[in-house]
Amino acid sequence: MKLNQVTLITPRSELGSVMEELYEFGFFHPAGEGERDPVLRELERRVDKNLVALELVIQELNIRAEAGVLEQLAGRRIAEQREFTADDINELLDRLDSEAGPLINELNNLLETRRRLREGLNSMYPILEGLKLVSGLNIDLNTLGRIRRFYVLLAVVQQREVAELRRSLTEAVVVEHPLQRGYSATLIIANIRDADRVDRIVKGLGVRPFDIPRDLPQNTSEAFKVFSGRVAEAENKLREVEDRLNTYTMREASKLLALRDAYKVLKEAVHRLAPTGMLKRFAVVKGYIPENLTEEFIRRFGSKYPVYSSHPRQLHHGHEHGGEGGETSKPPTLLSNKGIVKAFENITKVQGIPGYFEIDPTPFVAFFFAIFYGIMFADLGQGIIIFLFSLFMLKRTTGNLRLWAMLLAVLGVSSSIGGFMIGEAFGFKIGKTIPTPGILELVEVHNGTKQFNIAEVQKLLIFTILMGALHIVVGYVLSIVKLVKNGEALEAFTSKIPTLTMYLFGILFALAFFGAGGRMENIMTEDAPAPLIGLPTSLVGTVGIAGAIASIFALLFGKLAAGFAGLGPKVGFVSAIGQGLLEVLENIIHFLSNTISYARLAILLIVHIALLLLLNTAWEALGIVSLPILVVGNVGIILLEGMLVFIQALRLHLYEFFTKFYDGVGYEFRRIAEETPFARVIIGRR
Incomplete structure (x- = not known):
């Protein structure tokens, strides 16, 4: 669809209301330049604050933004689209903030509580595991600590390490009591005079004394019982918090997604409109609109602000083309299929x-x-x-x-x-x-x-090859049209058109070859009809060979002749012939490989x-x-x-068709008033 580039000049004090009107207009693709307007930049920060918070909450809650293909086929929907309406942006933001703020605060509090409980449990589980291992020993660590004449240490080690302890501590007594999962409770008893040496050896072997936290009974059995209760209490609290979060997720998921997308749509609109030129007191708003909406745009904005409209135009080898006053730029593409x-x-x-x-x-x-x-x-x-x-x-x-x-x-x-x-x-x-x-x-x-x-298979092969030839011909024709549109008519007439005619005459030559029974010497003399077209093989062969030779000569000497005639840049004889010869050889290879494909x-x-x-x-x-x-x-x-x-x-399209003419380097026209599957934002009275 054809677009027009429009430029609107407004006092910066009125930029907010202009943005609201542009949003209400809808079909406006911002393409501003220069510095970002400070008011819009501040507005974007306000939008971004709750947007980031919502995205973090949605990520923490693992709320899915879309259903997969199989889920949709099974009838599952994530959420329905919600409509947000307001007369202006500030009113809309106030409504969004008033709805999103309490949700974010409550969910963040619950998420923070869950995080603290999880961290606490993660630190409690190793202690619980250690207490569980020694709970059956019924040892009181306070009693061990009151022994003054001996060095006494209780440790939990892997059973295979006990032998190493005994070898290293020859002057100490090592008493072992097997526990679960390959561990042993090990009691090391030594003379108090050897305490420092034993302590160094024990630490060197990576053995740590078994300690019970001071806020627990120092008896292993009692400590395990008390600590198990604390862990169970923390787990119950965590389950309660997770149940509340799951309830919130089920009840508020659609609201969270809709609010997030509403903020996202607003942020995108403000961000894209913020570049408004270098003038201090005036904002220059540029963008693209569909050509058929130009009159409506001028009628809507022209009575209040200066509005300039122009047709986009291309640069062709340094020369501008297009209507008077046209802009040289790279406009977006609005597909209209x-x-x-x-x-x-x-x-x-x-x-x-x-x-x-x-x-x-x-x-x-x-x-x-x-x-x-x-x-x-x-x-x-x-x-x-x-x-x-x-x-x-x-x-x-x-x-x-x-x-x-x-x-x-x-x-x-x-x-x-x-x-x-x-x-x-x-x-x-x-x-x-x-x-x-x-x-x-x-x-x-x-x-x-x-x-x-076999005969029918051959007919099918011929038909598909002809379909392929038609596909390739269309690709070459589109490449010629592209060059002419881009102001490169010389390239079209000296390269692409001879390439196309060389291919077409090559098809005639191939038909004559088959009509002559595969004998090259009979192509110019055989009177039998050529396949498909029914004309004499000799006629088809003559036309095919003559046309192909003429096309090859055009490729070899076309640019050279155009340079001598003043229709294009002059090129050297050797350079022109060499380039043309390479193009001919490349064409022959491509003709065969592409068609057979x-x-x-x-x-x-x-x-x-x-x-x-x-x-x-x-x-x-x-x-x-x-x-x-x-x-x-x-x-x-x-x-x-x-x-x-x-x-x-x-x-076949990517390699045999698009390669002939298609660049695919454009970008899509994006309305300032975008919508998502979850949110539709309406600003202004409609």
Whole structure:
């Protein structure tokens, strides 16, 4: 869709009300430059405060922002969209803050309590574990501490370390009592004179004395009993807090997501509008609007503020082109595809967004992608299954998944049409039941054995190669149109047009070659009709060879002749011939590899039919008993081969089509009044 660039000049004191009016207008893509307005910057800080707090709370509570594909198909929804309305931004922020503030405070308090309880329990569990190990010993540490004539130390060590202790402490007595999980309670008794030495050895071996916290009874059994109660109490408190948080999550998840998205939409709008030029007292607001809304924009803002409108224009080799007063810039792209074509925008976006001055290939993608898929996956029954599933998906899903569902519906219809044309459903012939054209009989029966009809397979290969040639030709034509639009007509006439004609005449040469039975010497003399077009092979061969040679000469000498005629920059003879020769050789390689690549259309259809033939032998052998096998097999083929066919159709577009003309370096038009699946913000009276 065509856009206009608009510039609006307003006193900075009125920038807030201008922003509200622009938000109410909706279709405005901010593209300001210069310093950020201090008032809007402060407003953004206010928005950001609660936005960050909400995002942290949502992250802590593990609230999911969207349901997965399978969950949506199962009917699960995260939340419904909520509408936030206000007359101005400050009023809206006051409402959001009054609603979000108490929620954030209460949830943060609960989260902080949970954090403290978890940290406390994490520090308590090791103590509890140690007390549990020695709880059966019933030892009073105070009693051990009152022994004055001996060095006494109680430690819990792994059983394999006890022997090392005994070897190291030859002058001490080491008493061992086995505990659970490979540990032992070890009592070390030594003469008080050897206390320092024993203490150094014990520490060197990494043995730590067993201590009971001072606020607990110093008897191991009693300490374990008291401390277990404390741990249980803390765990109960943690469960209560987590139950409250879970209740909040279930009850307030949709509200939290809606509030977060409302803040996010506001922040995005303020952030994008904040760059307002370098003037001290006036703000310069720049942006893009759809061309058909220009009059409404001027009528709405022109009576109060100076408004300037211009058409974006390109730079062509340093020369500006476009209407008077046009702006030289890189505008955003507002895609305007409708209906089923819009569903194929997802395919285009795989290669990037088309630039504003670039050709949008989506309509061509929609046409060829559907045809290619229908050829490779031609089956009436399975196509209907895909179509029905896409309708179910369309009903259950939201957002971008609905576009994928629409695309799937188109592919299902295309597969059904392909299957109807060849008279097959689930691999069975349906010509006797349903009247079908039966344009191809790929499978024939000889002596009760099914096998592929080689003649029909050859027809299919020829058809798919021709479809590929058409696809490639469209790509070359679009590349020529692109160059002419960009002011590079010389490049179009000296490179792309000769390349296109070389390819077309090369096709004629190939037809003549097959018409002459594969004998090069007969191409110019054979009177038999050439395949497909029915003209004499000699005529087709002569035209093909002459046209290809003329195209090669144009590639070799086109730029050189244009330079001599003053139509372009002068180039050296050797440079021009060398570059042209490289282009000719590159074209020949690309013509062959790109065209042959489309044979995959026929190959994948043959593979599809072969798989179904193999599967359907179960029906012929077992009859109705094989029905579960057929159902599972067909589902597997739809899932696996359906995906494989999709990938191959995508590959043909990415490598054989887009590479001819498409850059995909644009960026999308984004309204200042955006909305999300959870929040829709309305500012102003509507």
